[in-house]
Amino acid sequence: MHVLEGASRGCVDVHPLTVRVTHWINAVAILMMVTSGWRIYDASPLFDFVFPREITLGGWLGGALQWHFAAMWLLAVNGIVYLAFGIGSRHFARKLLPIGPRAILNDVLAALRGRLAHDDLSVYNAAQRAAYLALIALGALLVASGLAIWKPVQLQGLASLMGGYEGARVIHFAAMTMLALIVLVHILMVVFVPRTLPTMITGRVRHPS
Numbered sequence: 001m002h003v004l005e006g007a008s009r010g011c012v013d014v015h016p017l018t019v020r021v022t023h024w025i026n027a028v029a030i031l032m033m034v035t036s037g038w039r040i041y042d043a044s045p046l047f048d049f050v051f052p053r054e055i056t057l058g059g060w061l062g063g064a065l066q067w068h069f070a071a072m073w074l075l076a077v078n079g080i081v082y083l084a085f086g087i088g089s090r091h092f093a094r095k096l097l098p099i100g101p102r103a104i105l106n107d108v109l110a111a112l113r114g115r116l117a118h119d120d121l122s123v124y125n126a127a128q129r130a131a132y133l134a135l136i137a138l139g140a141l142l143v144a145s146g147l148a149i150w151k152p153v154q155l156q157g158l159a160s161l162m163g164g165y166e167g168a169r170v171i172h173f174a175a176m177t178m179l180a181l182i183v184l185v186h187i188l189m190v191v192f193v194p195r196t197l198p199t200m201i202t203g204r205v206r207h208p209s
């Protein structure tokens with residue numbers, strides 16, 4: 001946490017520029033991946049339901065595949081920049097760690113009772129840390145299972161780790177579902193604590209002097 005000098009005196013830097021830019025590119029890429037993915041799923045459903053056409057992207061299977069592959073590059077390149085920055089600058093070590101099951105449980109229970117404080121926006125609580133780490137892990141699993149579905153012959157080793165082509169499809173779908181649910185809760189938390197939103201845009205918050 002840095003208190004800024006000069007014109008920005010009284011403000012605290014909360015989110016580095018790289019984190020903000022990659023976060024918003026990621027949000028757009030995930031939205032395109034998930035909605036085009038639903039259209040691709042509808043062409044050959046794994047389960048006994050399909051997604052309503054109105055909430056899918058691409059119009060038809062071919063269009064949805066083009067959206068999915070275009071957004072895949074955006075997600076992959078952006079994800080590599082975010083991960084490299086997060087590890088290299090120790091952003092992950094400082095903001096997402098340490099974390100333990102007891103702290104997560106306490107914070108989740110407090111959140112459910114509406115008693116989870118988030119006064120200091122420069123520090124993530126344990127529930128946030130767990131959610132963000134889960135989103136990063138699910139993103140990696142989605143990319144790995146997606147590669148196994150895309151190139152099941154060339155990437156046989158990866159595909160067989162996931163139970164083959166069909167297994168990779170189930171893992172890809174399950175990871176998407178978990179990611180979508182966590183993102184839903186993530187957005188709800190932003191609605192409950194709206195002052196976190198401008199901070200994720202400008203990177204700063206006024207210091208409570």
Ligand code: HEM
Pocket residue numbers: 019023026027030031095118121132133135136179183186187190196197199200
């Ligand atoms: C409209 C959609 C979204 C909104 C409004 C939003 C908003 C925010 C805000 C306000 C924060 C900072 C929270 C705080 O300071 O307490 C944040 C952090 C974060 N969000 Fe989102 N988010 C959205 C979508 C997503 C998506 C789709 C993902 C990933 C799949 C995601 C992953 C993250 C992660 C990992 C962080 C922590 C970033 C870091 O410090 O490294 N968000 N988001």
